């Protein structure tokens with residue numbers, strides 16, 4: 103069993119920054135999910151796998167000092183980054199607990215039963231060894247009428263570029279396979295079932311698709327994502343250096359091609375209420 107500290111994308115500064123850029127590119131959909139889940143002034147919100155805190159800090163600004171945000175995170179480096187940024191932003195009501203999400207109830211202690219209005223988690227379930235257990239404990243932490251909102255990618259393999267790049271498709275497939283070593287890139291297809299098994303009523307389940315052309319802000323997403331991930335895929339033998347180089351060339355050519363398009367993997371969103 104892999105330790106959660108071995109999170110496949112790493113937790114160094116460049117990965118924290120990548121998450122920040124990725125958050126900004128997807129923040130419209132995060133705010134929409136928080137709105138749908140009922141986050142408002144005074145809400146008590148749990149953010150599972152909060153990373154350096156990009157989402158937790160935005161939520162803390164939404165709920166204000168009369169509310170509360172608690173992140174749960176496995177990486178000590180991200181915990182430090184979370185606390186430093188919360189302090190710089192004056193968000194004393196945003197805190198983070200270090201630990202493994204599979205032990206959520208014991209990490210929450212006295213807050214394990216009904217202490218939260220909303221639980222949120224994004225880009226985390228696919229990395230979990232046993233996401234059903236985590237959802238079940240998250241459901242327990244909700245008050246009756248509280249909601250859980252989950253967002254994660256599902257379908258790395260449908261990533262495509264036009265003009266077609268074989269190297270891009272190989273890298274997308276290798277990225278999915280590497281996540282599947284310890285997690286499950288198909289977890290969002292199972293999420294409504296997991297939520298129901300945890301006693302929740304599913305209110306919303308839908309994909310959010312994004313495509314990009316060179317010059318669109320989201321076009322830069324792979325340019326930020328791959329420099330961290332591709333060397334790891336080469337090191338682990340999932341792709342060759344030649345494939346990595348071929349992809350870099352294809353990407354440069356596509357960026358200069360006004361006719362190029364790219365389809366990103368969809369993020370699926372599931373929202374459920376505790377009745």
Ligand SMILES: C[S@@+](CC[C@H](N)C(=O)[O-])C[C@H]1O[C@@H](n2cnc3c(N)ncnc32)[C@H](O)[C@@H]1O
Nearest residue numbers: 106109151152153175176177202203224225229
């Ligand atoms: C892709 S990042 C997403 C971070 C954040 N949710 C966001 O949207 O910016 C995944 C995060 O989940 C954390 N994580 C993964 N598995 C975990 C586990 N079992 N326990 C605690 N944290 C975990 C990682 O350390 C990492 O910070």
